[in-house]
Amino acid sequence: MGHESSCLVAKLSHYVTLTDADREKLATFEKTERSFAGGTEIHQGGDENRELYVVKRGWAFSYTDLPDGRRQIVKIHHPGDVIGFPDVALKHTTTTLRTVEDVCLCPFPKSALDLILREAPRLSALLLSIALRDQVVFIDVLRAMGRMSAREKIAYMLLDLIARLRITNPGMTDTFRLPMNQGQIADYLGLTNVYVSKTFIRLEQDGLIRRHDGYVQILAEEQMIALTDFQDRYAQMDTSWFPQA
Amino acid sequence: MGHESSCLVAKLSHYVTLTDADREKLATFEKTERSFAGGTEIHQGGDENRELYVVKRGWAFSYTDLPDGRRQIVKIHHPGDVIGFPDVALKHTTTTLRTVEDVCLCPFPKSALDLILREAPRLSALLLSIALRDQVVFIDVLRAMGRMSAREKIAYMLLDLIARLRITNPGMTDTFRLPMNQGQIADYLGLTNVYVSKTFIRLEQDGLIRRHDGYVQILAEEQMIALTDFQDRYAQMDTSWFPQA
DNA sequence: CGTGCCATTGATTATCCTCAAGAAGAGTGG
DNA sequence: CCACTCTTCTTGAGGATAATCAATGGCACG
Known part of the structure; x- marks a missing residue:
């Protein structure tokens, strides 16, 4: 970068x-x-x-x-x-x-x-598309907030973060740095810091993730994708309708 | 129309x-x-x-x-x-x-x-603006889903609906038709049909709203706006930066 | 070596969900 | 006009998820 x-x-x-x-x-x-x-x-x-x-x-x-x-x-x-x-x-x-x-x-x-x-x-179309794609992302978050348990919400957040980071860091595998504290994660997911802590520990005990010094490792990505019905909205967009250059 | x-x-x-x-x-x-x-x-x-x-x-x-x-x-x-x-x-x-x-x-x-x-x-700018404004609306809904009680969520939804309807029906006052059933309202707000029913009844008992044959009347709009910190995102947009006609 | 922030843990509480049943109304067919 | 069904709303009892409150320990930082 x-x-x-x-x-x-x-x-x-x-x-x-x-x-x-x-x-x-x-x-x-x-x-x-x-x-x-x-x-x-x-x-x-x-x-x-x-x-x-x-x-x-x-x-x-x-x-x-x-x-x-x-x-x-x-x-x-x-x-x-x-x-x-x-x-x-x-x-x-x-x-x-x-x-x-x-x-x-x-x-x-x-x-x-x-x-x-x-x-x-053409660039206008791209900006518009990004604005619209972000709407789809908000819709996904909305679904998580409205209908998911705390466990699912956290899994969802981790999958979303790693999908986004992969766009600009193609070399990334299953581990990423998560600099936010648990109070902030709670404020993002509509939970409390206490319950985020408890839920993280359960996710770790269940072998879905591992944590060490501010890094999170996704151990069972497939399982977490199934748990949350996660869709990657970042990897591709439909640019077929764009005006020609 | x-x-x-x-x-x-x-x-x-x-x-x-x-x-x-x-x-x-x-x-x-x-x-x-x-x-x-x-x-x-x-x-x-x-x-x-x-x-x-x-x-x-x-x-x-x-x-x-x-x-x-x-x-x-x-x-x-x-x-x-x-x-x-x-x-x-x-x-x-x-x-x-x-x-x-x-x-x-x-x-x-x-x-x-x-x-x-x-x-x-100019029309492109308007479409882009509407896409972006809708993002702001989603953000407002997100806040409601993440941090509001059932009572606040329902109040928020009613205020949002009436604000939107007022754009195309300038004559509208404090009453509007709500054709959705309580299961659908629950699916919108991340609740259950049962709890929507109970919460509606409480809102009615508290004198905030009235219901009759599929219509809802907002009795205490100011109080509901204060309760939910509601912002009308529909009434105006910033068109000052648009390209000239 | 305090101080402050953060994660963790436990005990208790509350909001909202689940399950179940009943009432009111609309539409259907006899 | 009357069952009958179907849908929707309501009501109640009991339960679960997540919140609140409070205390502890680790760690970084000055």
Whole structure:
């Protein structure tokens, strides 16, 4: 993940062949970069007129709170992800953005999208497709939240994370670093930190996973896929209907 | 809702002024129409190469099942909605579409989007915005599913439905028809039909709502908004960054 | 060597589910 | 017009999953 080629270009190239003109336009998204320490709040929900970010390094997440403090983490951001895309539709930010660890982000203004839409129909189609694919992913999460047990939810989350990480790290096998703590995992899955702990231990005892120093190893991926009816939405998209280059 | 102006045009016109060229392109979405009886399965999750639909009349919903039969309703469709938009990104349908009552739909092919993206940047921006706005809506639902009690979930659902219906029916006040049964509401909110019944009764006893012959009346909208921290995502969008006409 | 964060563990509680049965209403056929 | 069925909503009893509360130990960090 990159010196010359950015993680964004790497991620998008997974789906279509980008022309030099496309790469040039995308490069404007990563002109500037800013670093943040772990546990930093980068912007708050309700802020106005925000920028978008491309993640260059590190994990972050977006969350919303209920007035009484209950928290829901809504999206976990990895390198190559675009943060804040959904908020483009609205005048105000809907979620708060917080870093999990030390992070490097590339901010860019909404108006950069305008250029893409006017001049690059093929890239527009790709951006639209990613927005729509993300909707499908949200639908999958919704199903997990509404109808899965705690055990299934955690299995689902682990499968989802590893599927996403494999897109940009093709060498990855069955082990990945999980820098989030159990309170954050609980806020993502609609559980409590205590119950996440207990459920992780059961998953380990049942031989589905193993944990060591912040890493998770998936021992029985097939079994976990069956348990959660997991579908990988990241590996491929339908680009057949795109405008020609 | 429509003879000359379609519900789709009506819904989109709420956000931007459409040119005649725009209307003409959108009209291709509603060239043909098909009617379905209530309780019909229109297409199954996993089907290939599907069409999109504009809803002309009646309610429908999209759902996914887990292998053991647990069901999650993912989206409730009203007149003017485009059904199947998220699936454009993928080769196969992700959800099953079922009618709630007698329904009239206008099917159109994916490729119609291609035309828009190539020739109508402003309309492209609007479609992209709607896709992104729908993501925000999914995020709101996610928060409800993850962190709200049954009582709050139902209140949230009712507020969401009435906010959506108000877009196309500006005359609507505090009462609307809710043609879904309690099992379907349960499948939407991640509850059971029994508990939905009990919770509805409590809401009624507490004077928040009233029910009569399939209609729901919101008696204490302010209180319910406070209870659920409800945000109306439908009333306005940020169109300021759109390409000029 | 404190201090703070985090994971773990146990005891208790509550929300919501499961199972079961009954009532009200709509539609059907005789 | 009257059974009859079917669906939906309601009600109650009992149970399970996950929450809450509280305490402990490990580990990193200053």
